[in-house]
Amino acid sequence: MSQIRVRSLEAVIVDLPMRRLQRFAAIGARDQSIVLIRILTEDGIEGIGEAVTPSGPWWGGESVESIKLMIDRYIAPHVVGADPFAITPLMAAINRTLYGNSFAKAGVEMALLDIQGKALDLPLCDLLGGPRRSSLACSWPLATGKAEAEIAEAEAMIEAGRHNIFKMKLGALAPEQDVARAGAVARALEGRASVRVDPNEQWDETTAKWAVPRMEEAGVVMVEQPMARWNHEASARLTARTGAAVMIDEGVTTPEDMVRVAAMRAADLVSLKIMKSAGILPTKRIADIAAAGGVSLYMGTFLESSIGTAANMQLCVTLPALPYGGELCGPGLIAEDIAAQPAIYSDFALHLPDGPGIAATLDEDRFRAFRRDRDYTVHSVPGQPEPSGQTGPSDQPDIPDQTDIPDQAGIPDQTGTAG
Structure with missing residues (x-):
C-alpha cells in the first residue's frame, strides 16, 4: 500500500473530427468521440486515461454517454480516496458494483496506471x-x-x-x-x-x-x-x-x-x-x-x-x-x-513515446476546444475544494498539421461513401 490517495476524478466527453469517412460493417463515421478521464491525487499527480468506442455502441453496447454516466455515478465513488497502487482490490470492488461496462473501467484503470508511472518516474511498460x-x-x-x-x-x-x-x-x-x-x-x-x-x-x-x-x-x-x-x-x-x-x-x-x-x-x-x-x-x-x-x-x-x-x-x-x-x-x-x-x-x-506513466500529455487548448459540454462533473474528497480541471493554456507548441499523412499525402476525397 502507498500513501498516495486520489483527490478527484473528472470524466469529459470530447468530440474529434476524422480525416475521412471510416466505414465499419454497421456504420460509417466522420468523427470519433472519446471520454477523457483525469484523476488527481492529493499531492498533485494527475493520471490521464481515455475510454473510446469504435464510433458508437454498435460493437459492444457502450457509448461515450453511457461511459461517462457509469464513471460519474458508479466508478468514481470507489476511486476517490483510494490508493492508486491498490488497483486489484479497487477494480474488484468496482466489479461488484458494476457488471460489464469494460470500456468505462478500462479508461479509469489507464489513468490509475498513469499515476503509478508518474509517481515512480517510470514508463508504464x-x-x-x-x-x-x-x-x-x-x-x-x-x-x-x-x-x-x-x-x-x-x-x-x-x-x-x-x-x-x-x-x-x-x-x-x-x-x-x-x-x-x-x-x-x-x-x-x-x-x-x-x-x-x-x-x-x-x-x-x-x-x-x-x-x-x-x-x-x-x-x-x-x-x-x-x-x-x-x-x-x-x-x-x-x-x-x-x-x-x-x-x-x-x-x-x-x-x-x-x-x-x-x-x-x-x-x-x-x-x-x-x-x-x-x-x-x-x-x-x-x-x-x-x-x-x-x-x-x-x-x-x-x-x-x-x-x-x-x-x-x-x-x-x-x-x-x-x-x-x-x-x-x-x-x-x-x-x-x-x-x-x-x-x-x-x-x-x-x-513508443518517451516519458513516465503512459507517456502522454494533454493539450489543454485543444481539450477545451473539443470538449462536448463545459458543464461536467468533478468528484472531490469531502471537505476539499473542487479542482477546476483547467491548468491554463498549454506551454506545448501547437500540433502541426500533419501534411505528410496521406490526404495529407493524397488520399482521394471519399465524400461519396456515406455509411
Whole structure:
C-alpha cells in the first residue's frame, strides 16, 4: 500500500473530427468521440486515461454517454480516496458494483496506471515487465468500400513510408462485392504490402467457407472475425481448413474466453484491445493465456487518440512476438488530436513515446476546444475544494498539421461513401 490517495476524478466527453469517412460493417463515421478521464491525487499527480468506442455502441453496447454516466455515478465513488497502487482490490470492488461496462473501467484503470508511472518516474511498460521492442508494425484501415480509392490510399501510404500493412473493413457490402473488392486491392498491392480483411461478424459459416479461399487465392493473408462472436466452433472449423490466418476479436473479451478459444484452436491469432477487456492488466492476462496456448498476438484498436494509443503501446512493447503486428492507427485518422505530442509513425511503424506513466500529455487548448459540454462533473474528497480541471493554456507548441499523412499525402476525397 502507498500513501498516495486520489483527490478527484473528472470524466469529459470530447468530440474529434476524422480525416475521412471510416466505414465499419454497421456504420460509417466522420468523427470519433472519446471520454477523457483525469484523476488527481492529493499531492498533485494527475493520471490521464481515455475510454473510446469504435464510433458508437454498435460493437459492444457502450457509448461515450453511457461511459461517462457509469464513471460519474458508479466508478468514481470507489476511486476517490483510494490508493492508486491498490488497483486489484479497487477494480474488484468496482466489479461488484458494476457488471460489464469494460470500456468505462478500462479508461479509469489507464489513468490509475498513469499515476503509478508518474509517481515512480517510470514508463508504464517498465511496471509491466519491461519492453521487448520500441515500435510496432502498424496496419492502416481501408474502409471506404471502393477498391480504386482504397488502392490509391494504400499507395499514398506506402509512398509516405507510413504503412505497408492494410486491413480492409468488410460487411457493409454484399459478400460477392466485398470478395471482389478485397481481391482487387490485394492483387494491386502484391509484393509491396500485406492485405488483411475484417468482416466484423457479418458472415455465416457457409459464406465464410466460400469467401475466404477466394480472398486467400488473391493474396489476402489474414481474415478477422468473419462470423458471430459466439460461434467459436465455426471459427475452429474455418481455422482448420484455410491457409489464411484466422483472427478472433469480438469472440475474446475475457481471460475465460481466451482459455476456451485456445483449447479449441478456434483462431490462429487474437486481437488484444484494452477497452473490450476492461483494462491493460486484464488484457495482459489474456495475452499470457494466448501465448501459453499457442495463439499468436495482435494489437488491435478502437481508433484511440494519441493518448489512448500511447497507453496501448506501453502494453504492446512488453508482449511476446506479434507476427502480424497491430493496428494502432487512430491518431492518423483523427484530424484534431488532443495530445500535446502526437503519435509518431515512420519507417512503416508506430514508435513508443518517451516519458513516465503512459507517456502522454494533454493539450489543454485543444481539450477545451473539443470538449462536448463545459458543464461536467468533478468528484472531490469531502471537505476539499473542487479542482477546476483547467491548468491554463498549454506551454506545448501547437500540433502541426500533419501534411505528410496521406490526404495529407493524397488520399482521394471519399465524400461519396456515406455509411
